[in-house]
Structure formats: C-alpha cells, structure tokens
Amino acid sequence: MRDYIKKDPWNIIEEGFDPALNRISESIFSIGNGRMGQRANFEEKYSGSSLRGSYVAGVYYPDKTRVGWWKNGYPEYFAKVLNATNWIGIHVNIEGEELDLASAKVTNFKRVLNMQEGLLQRSFVATLPSGKQIEVQSTRFTSIVDCDNAVIRYAVRALNFSGKLSFVPLLDLNVVNQDSNYDEQFWVEISRTAAQCSAAITGETKKTAFHVACAFKLAMEHDGDDVSYTISPFSQDKLVGNTVNFTIEQGQTVSLIKYVAVISSLYADKATIQTTAEASAAAAYSKGYATMLKEQRAAWAKKWAECDITIEGDVAAQQAIRFNILQMNQTYTGEDERLNIGPKGFTGEKYGGVTYWDTEAYCLPFYLKTADPQVARQLLIYRYKHLGRAIENATKLGFKHGAALYPMVTINGEECHNEWEITFEEIHRNGAMSFAIYNYINHTGDVDYLAEYGLEVLIAISRFWRQRVQWSERRKGYVMLGVTGPNEYENNVNNNWYTNLLAQWTLNYTRECLALVKESNPVRYTEIAEKTHLGGHEDELSIWADVAAKIVLPRDNQTGVFIQHDGFMDKELLPMTAIPQGEYPIHKHWSWDRILRSCYIKQADVLQGIYTFEANYDKETLKRNFDFYEPLTVHESSLSPCIHSILASSLGYEELAYKFYLRTARLDLDDYNHDTDDGLHITSMAGTWMAVVEGFGGVRVREGGLQLNPSLPKQWQAYSFRITFRKSLLKITVKPDVICIENESDVGIELAVYGQAHNVLGRQVLRLPR
Structure with missing residues (x-):
C-alpha cells in the first residue's frame, strides 16, 4: 500500500517527482471521454520508466494465442486494445539541450487531476545539466463536448537565462504495446502530412484494418515583448510534426496550444478520414482554448449534478x-452501442482492455442510477448485437439448437480469453447477461425491451443451461459438472452454488418473460418463436421448468450454509488469519496447486449470489453465510x-x-x-x-x-x-x-x-x- 496522493475532496494531487512512482501516477492521472483516453505520460521527452498509452475506443488487434491451440473450441487470439498514435508529444529544446525529467533536476513538481472539470494539470521547475532553469505549466483535457478532440496548453517560462528555445509538437505512430506476444508493432502507416502549424497521420491496424487518423493545429501565445517564431514542418516514417523556434527572454513565458483530433474508422470513411481529422482539429482551433475549457467545465458540472x-x-x-x-x-x-467497458478502461493494456461480465454485474447498476436509461440500454443492446457470436461460441463447444454462451472476454462478440479454466468453465457469465436484462427492466420499467431485444437473449441462454446440466440418478437432480465460479481459486468443480443458482433463476425468468410477451405483444411473440424455432425440437418450457425445480443447490445440513461447490466442506477450513502476513497475496507466494487445494476464496462466490438475489433470503440466512465465508475470503480480486x-x-x-x-x-x-x-x-x-x-x-x-x-x-x-x-x-x-x-x-x-x-x-x- 502506498500513500503519496494528497487528500483533497475535488483533486488528485501528487507533489514532488519520484521516478519510481511515475508509472503508477500515469495510471491514476489518466483522462478520457468515452471515445478515447490517455495515460498521464509527459508531453516532453522522458527517458525514464514509462508505460505510454493512448487508446481509441473499439480499435483492437487479435494477438495470436500462444497456448491452448490444440484444444477444440479454444480461442485463436486474445484481443488487445491497442496503444495508438502518441498525440500528446511536445518535445522541448533549450539552447541545444533536450528537456528530459529523467536527467534534469526536478523541483516544485506538482501533478493535479481536477476531477470537477476533467482537467490534467502539471507544473515543475527543471534545472538542466547546463544550469539553465525553466518553469513548465501544462493543462490538457479530452473534451466531453467534442468527443473527437483534445487540447494541450503547454507553457514554458525562462527563469535564469535568455536564449533560443524550441517546441517540437508531434504525432508519433511508432508505438508498441507492452504485452504483445511477439513484440510486434500493430500499426501500418497509411498517410501523413505536415504543414506550418498543422500535421496529420493515419495508421491502419494489421489484420483488423481499423484506421485511426490524428491531426493537430497549433497556436502560440506569449507575454511581454513580441516574439518572432519560425515554424518548420517535418515528416518522416510514422512521425510528423512541427519545429517551433523562438528566442525567449529571462522571465518571459511562451505557450503552445495544441488542438488535437483523434478519429477512428468507426466514425469516418477510410477514404477521407485524414481530411476529416484535419477539419476537426481546425474546428477546435477556431473555437479556441478558452471556449473549449468553458464548455468542458459546464459539461462536467452537469454530470456531477446527476451523480x-x-x-x-x-x-x-x-x-x-x-x-x-x-x-x-x-x-x-x-452514446454508441458498439462500445463497452474494459476492466482497465483507457488507463492501461492489461486484460486486453475488452469486455468481461463485470459490465453487467458491476457497471450496469451505476449507469442505471446515474444516467439516462438509454445509457444502460446501450450496454444491453451491445450484448444483443453479439447474440449470433454467442451462439457460435456455444456451437464450437458442442451445444445445439441456438444455445448461446456469451464470451468471458470479447471485443466483437467472439470469445478471446486464453485460460482454459475460465474460457470453458467460468460460464456463470451467462447468468450475468440474463440478470442484467431483469435488472434494467426492474429499474426503468422498460418492459418493451423484452419484446424488442431481451427475450431472444434469454431463450438462447436458457437453451445453454438446459444442455449444460445433466441428470444424476444418484442425486435425483440435475447437476452441473466442471465449472469455475466467480472464485477463481477453485477450478473445475462440480455444482458451483452460484452458477447453478443463476441457471435456475434464468430458466424461471425466461418462462415468465415468454408468458408476458405472449400476452402483451402476441405478434412479436410469434415472430420470436418462429425466429428461434421455440419448441421445435422438444417441449422446451416444460423441460426448463423441470431443470429449474430439480437442479442441485448444495447446502450443508449441519451448518445451514450454502456450499460453494461439491467437496468444499471436505477442505481444511482455516480462517485467512491463519495465513502468515508475509504470504499475501497468496497468488504471488503459493503454487497454483496449493491455492486450488486450499479453502481460500479469491472473491465473493456464494455471497455474490446472495447479493444478487438478496430479496429471496432472510437476514438469518444472510448472516449465517456471511459469517461462514467472510473469514475464508482473501479478496485478491478487485471485485470482491x-x-x-x-x-x-x-x-x-x-x-x-x-x-x-x-x-x-x-x-x-x-x-x-x-x-x-x-x-x-x-x-x-x-x-x-x-x-x-x-x-x-x-x-x-x-x-x-x-x-x-x-x-x-x-x-x-x-x-x-x-x-x-x-x-x-x-x-x-x-x-x-x-x-x-x-x-x-x-x-x-x-x-x-x-x-x-x-x-x-x-x-x-x-x-x-x-
């Protein structure tokens, strides 16, 4: 645990520059606007440790999976949200010396994320090896009004000298991802151009052929006496920009304002995407920094007033x-049903930056209660549009008749997770999809969503659950074998209580929804029944009812708690306080074999189910299960x-x-x-x-x-x-x-x-x- 961020109700503040903390701060001070995002990398050159990251929503690369290719149904790739063109770059040269905080003496360093207005601000004094001192103040933001635009205001003051200074604003497509399997660069340059006070570059992703165009337009400001600028454009492989040369007087401040546009082929025609980006940057320039800042503040004020x-x-x-x-x-x-929420958002590359079940289980409640219902509806439509792929995913694993298995990890609906015990077994994600439909309708009253989209998804998921269970003659019930619940510290278990509970609930809820739509919208019901071939191969509704009534939900007769899965009570049930402090987190100190045989829980599992269906349980049941499972939970998942x-x-x-x-x-x-x-x-x-x-x-x-x-x-x-x-x-x-x-x-x-x-x-x- 680190404690270097200053406490403040509206600002995230870092005072003093510690290179060892820089990559952490790059994450914490990230900015974004739903369409693009940027880690808090420095504008100027930095030769120290840094994870450069500029991300564009919906743009990805299918990095070849290195393990599991011999398993039938295994994903062929792991989707990566790509590090795209570095648009923030503004290199600074003082009398032939490059400004680099890794080699300069840095004092009065302060980095502030102004949460009230969505601004990243930074200031510092740098003493160069020659002894020359400058003070730098920068402000940047990604506009939530003009979502293709971002702006940087970068000001330099000469403290103890007069002399020549250069700004080098640039767009750099020569970027890499930190975790690519083969150290591959994922971008091919399509076009570039540079002119005085402007530049643009367009890249194309390999394999997926997304285009992303970046452009900038420059403005210069200064205080004191007039400053004469010479501005020279440059253009080379994957790099474009301007060199702005001028003479600065001691005590004088000169500022560069960089108006940026970042546009992907999701929103512009590839043939004209670069000119579209250039026009967008020019429009931001015409609007001006003061107006863009005023609009940014007003838009964030409106958001905060709602949430x-x-x-x-x-x-x-x-x-x-x-x-x-x-x-x-x-x-x-x-604003776009094609986009979703990655576990790292626009702040890093881990997990590929693509969509997990986290969206439905954790993010949906936030948007349901803090935004227009259309925002949450878009998250559900995203899954509906991927229903065909979910059916394909299930078909690859041997399921039939339109059964759907939503992916554990995806960006386009296709499964791309590369760990078998999750890809094949963590199927509770299907339950999160179905419960999200209920959750949305329960909150908004938008029952029409069922007939329009939701019912088709519920039918396909119910078919999966019906085929995934099997009858146990010994237990006189339906069992579900070989699964992994939310607690990923236990793999390939039988009858995970949470997973079975979700299957039971989905089968019952789908039948209720079928009856509701049949009564309220019989024409649409007939369309859905014909489209999905409902009942075309068996008496589905009766079988779903039978499975729901007889599915095994393990419960311990002695303690009265719901058993996480078959065999859990056979473990040595020692509380987590028995683990020596030096062995936390256990996933970094214990072998995987030891973890799997232990009783320790990575994240809420049974308690996740009780939380989801809390209305169905009395306080005594909640207390009994909480008191039993909480001492065994190490909370090594951020979701726990x-x-x-x-x-x-x-x-x-x-x-x-x-x-x-x-x-x-x-x-x-x-x-x-x-x-x-x-x-x-x-x-x-x-x-x-x-x-x-x-x-x-x-x-x-x-x-x-x-x-x-x-x-x-x-x-x-x-x-x-x-x-x-x-x-x-x-x-x-x-x-x-x-x-x-x-x-x-x-x-x-x-x-x-x-x-x-x-x-x-x-x-x-x-x-x-x-």
Whole structure:
C-alpha cells in the first residue's frame, strides 16, 4: 500500500517527482471521454520508466494465442486494445539541450487531476545539466463536448537565462504495446502530412484494418515583448510534426496550444478520414482554448449534478468516491452501442482492455442510477448485437439448437480469453447477461425491451443451461459438472452454488418473460418463436421448468450454509488469519496447486449470489453465510470487497462495511495490490459506488419500487448521493438524526424508507428522522 496522493475532496494531487512512482501516477492521472483516453505520460521527452498509452475506443488487434491451440473450441487470439498514435508529444529544446525529467533536476513538481472539470494539470521547475532553469505549466483535457478532440496548453517560462528555445509538437505512430506476444508493432502507416502549424497521420491496424487518423493545429501565445517564431514542418516514417523556434527572454513565458483530433474508422470513411481529422482539429482551433475549457467545465458540472456523492468528515473517502465516479464517466458515455467497458478502461493494456461480465454485474447498476436509461440500454443492446457470436461460441463447444454462451472476454462478440479454466468453465457469465436484462427492466420499467431485444437473449441462454446440466440418478437432480465460479481459486468443480443458482433463476425468468410477451405483444411473440424455432425440437418450457425445480443447490445440513461447490466442506477450513502476513497475496507466494487445494476464496462466490438475489433470503440466512465465508475470503480480486461491504451494511456490521468500502474505494489511489502501474480497476470502481449507494444508502429496487434503508458510518458526519429512478432525480442526504430526500426533478415518486411508504412530489423535500 502506498500513500503519496494528497487528500483533497475535488483533486488528485501528487507533489514532488519520484521516478519510481511515475508509472503508477500515469495510471491514476489518466483522462478520457468515452471515445478515447490517455495515460498521464509527459508531453516532453522522458527517458525514464514509462508505460505510454493512448487508446481509441473499439480499435483492437487479435494477438495470436500462444497456448491452448490444440484444444477444440479454444480461442485463436486474445484481443488487445491497442496503444495508438502518441498525440500528446511536445518535445522541448533549450539552447541545444533536450528537456528530459529523467536527467534534469526536478523541483516544485506538482501533478493535479481536477476531477470537477476533467482537467490534467502539471507544473515543475527543471534545472538542466547546463544550469539553465525553466518553469513548465501544462493543462490538457479530452473534451466531453467534442468527443473527437483534445487540447494541450503547454507553457514554458525562462527563469535564469535568455536564449533560443524550441517546441517540437508531434504525432508519433511508432508505438508498441507492452504485452504483445511477439513484440510486434500493430500499426501500418497509411498517410501523413505536415504543414506550418498543422500535421496529420493515419495508421491502419494489421489484420483488423481499423484506421485511426490524428491531426493537430497549433497556436502560440506569449507575454511581454513580441516574439518572432519560425515554424518548420517535418515528416518522416510514422512521425510528423512541427519545429517551433523562438528566442525567449529571462522571465518571459511562451505557450503552445495544441488542438488535437483523434478519429477512428468507426466514425469516418477510410477514404477521407485524414481530411476529416484535419477539419476537426481546425474546428477546435477556431473555437479556441478558452471556449473549449468553458464548455468542458459546464459539461462536467452537469454530470456531477446527476451523480455526485458527498461525504463529510472523511476526506480520504470523499476523494476516493469522486475519483471512482470520474473514471466511470471518462470510460463510458453510452452514446454508441458498439462500445463497452474494459476492466482497465483507457488507463492501461492489461486484460486486453475488452469486455468481461463485470459490465453487467458491476457497471450496469451505476449507469442505471446515474444516467439516462438509454445509457444502460446501450450496454444491453451491445450484448444483443453479439447474440449470433454467442451462439457460435456455444456451437464450437458442442451445444445445439441456438444455445448461446456469451464470451468471458470479447471485443466483437467472439470469445478471446486464453485460460482454459475460465474460457470453458467460468460460464456463470451467462447468468450475468440474463440478470442484467431483469435488472434494467426492474429499474426503468422498460418492459418493451423484452419484446424488442431481451427475450431472444434469454431463450438462447436458457437453451445453454438446459444442455449444460445433466441428470444424476444418484442425486435425483440435475447437476452441473466442471465449472469455475466467480472464485477463481477453485477450478473445475462440480455444482458451483452460484452458477447453478443463476441457471435456475434464468430458466424461471425466461418462462415468465415468454408468458408476458405472449400476452402483451402476441405478434412479436410469434415472430420470436418462429425466429428461434421455440419448441421445435422438444417441449422446451416444460423441460426448463423441470431443470429449474430439480437442479442441485448444495447446502450443508449441519451448518445451514450454502456450499460453494461439491467437496468444499471436505477442505481444511482455516480462517485467512491463519495465513502468515508475509504470504499475501497468496497468488504471488503459493503454487497454483496449493491455492486450488486450499479453502481460500479469491472473491465473493456464494455471497455474490446472495447479493444478487438478496430479496429471496432472510437476514438469518444472510448472516449465517456471511459469517461462514467472510473469514475464508482473501479478496485478491478487485471485485470482491464491494460485495462484502454491501452485505456487511445489510447486517449492521458497520466496521466491516467501512473497512471494505475504503479498501475498494482507494484500491488504485493507494496502489493497494501493487498493480496500479498497469492501469486502473475501472469495473471495481463501479463496485465502490455500489458500496455507498446500495451498502450505506441501502438502496434497493423491489418489484419496480424504490426502497431506502440508510446507515451512517461513524467515520462520517454526513453523506449524500444522487440517483435517477423512473425519471425522478433524487438527492438523498443522511445525517446522524435526519434523512433528507430532495426531488430535484418535476416527476413525483413513491418510495419506502425503513419500510414506510412516502410520496415525494416534484421539487419537494422530505425530511425523516433517523
């Protein structure tokens, strides 16, 4: 755990430059706008340790899988979100010396991520080997108003000299990915051009043939006496830019403003993509820095007005939750159904940057409650559009009749995960897809989604579950063999409780939805039945009902807990406190064989299921299972602490709830697992938001109705959060003696607080005692 980020309610602040922490900071201070993202690399040349990263949404490369190719059904590639053109580069030369923070003496270094406005700011004083000193101040942002644009304002002040200085703004396509299998470069240059105060370059990805064009337009500013600039364009293999030469006087400040456009072939015709990017950069230049900054501030103010969480009396917790909310909004905006949410977002390359089940299980609740319903709907449509590929994935594994297995990892609907125990066995992801449909409809009331998209997905997933189980004569029930649950520290187990539970629920829910659509929209029902050949090969609905009724859900008669999987109770059930402190995390100290034979749980498994279907269990059942599994859980998945925090809140375990909240909230800011350097844990950040709103706030949606059961951690004086529900925007404030519910919309709402019904009219404030 590291503690070098200064505590501040609205800013992420690093003071002093430590090269050993630079890659961590590059992740933490990342910026993005849903269409593109950029790690906090330096604009100027830096020869020290750095993970350069500029990422473009939806652009990927199918890197050849190096293991498993001999297994039938095994993915042929692992999809990588690519490091694309470096558009931030502004090299600086002072009297023949290159500015490089790895060789210069750096003082007064400060890096700030202004979360309120979505700005990355940096300042420092550099003393070059010659003794010359400059002060640098830079500000950059990716616009959330003009999503193809970014802008950098880079200012240099001469502190102890007068002399010649050069800015070299550039676009560099000569980029690599850190984790490519064969150290391959994935980009081929298509075209480039450079002119005075402008440049552009277009690259094409190998194999997938995506085009990405980058362009810039420059403006110069200075204070004091007039400055004469000579600007020379340059163009060479995979590199274009300008060299801006001028003479600077001691005490004078000269600034370069770099207006950038980054456009992919998802949004522009390949034949004209470079001219489109040039026009976009020129439009940003015409708008001007001041206007772009003003619009950026206004757009972020609007976002924060819909989703901010305030915490009084705990700056560390306040800073952390806003950081998490910021990154969620920088990663996904819901404007394009072709895009989704990678575990690292736009902050790093690990996991390929593609979509996991995390989206449905963790991210969807955030967008359901903080954005227009269309944003969450787009996430579901993304999966619907990939249904054909999900059916293909299942067919490769031997499933028939339109059964679908959604991929564990994907960017285009095709499975591309390269670990067999996950690719073939972690099939609970199918349940996350089906529950997401229910979750969306339950929150929004958009029942029409079923007939339009959802029912086809549910039918295909139900067919998978029906074929994946088999009848056990010995147990007189349906069993599911050879699976891996959310707890990846146990592979190839039988009857994972969580997986079987999701299968049971999906089969029942699909039958309910079929009946609903048949009654409400018989024409569409007939279309779907014909399209999917429903009942064409067996009495599917009756069989689904039979499987759901008789599927094995292991339970221990002695303790009354749900058994994680067959054989779990045969293990030596020692609490995690028995593990010596020096052996954490166990995945870095123990052999995989030892981990698999142990009782230790990587992340919530049974408790994940109880969280998902909490309404079906009484408090005693929750307590019994939580008290049993929590001491065995090592939380070496970033997705685990938030679920435990929510359940601990439900049980009144206030200290545990707060402990797990802070762990998940500051996971990246404090580099808790020593892995922030390769990118942030974006989907875990959604879980952090859940820990506040669903945990401490006690927010639940039951049968289409909103319920609140707030608690107040003793470390906090008060807190508030905003949620959107059925067109009502509510600000909920929890204090020691009062709960305040402010309806900030014109739409009234009925809700329950501690089980008591209340009606809150539009623009009304309801105050209730705690």
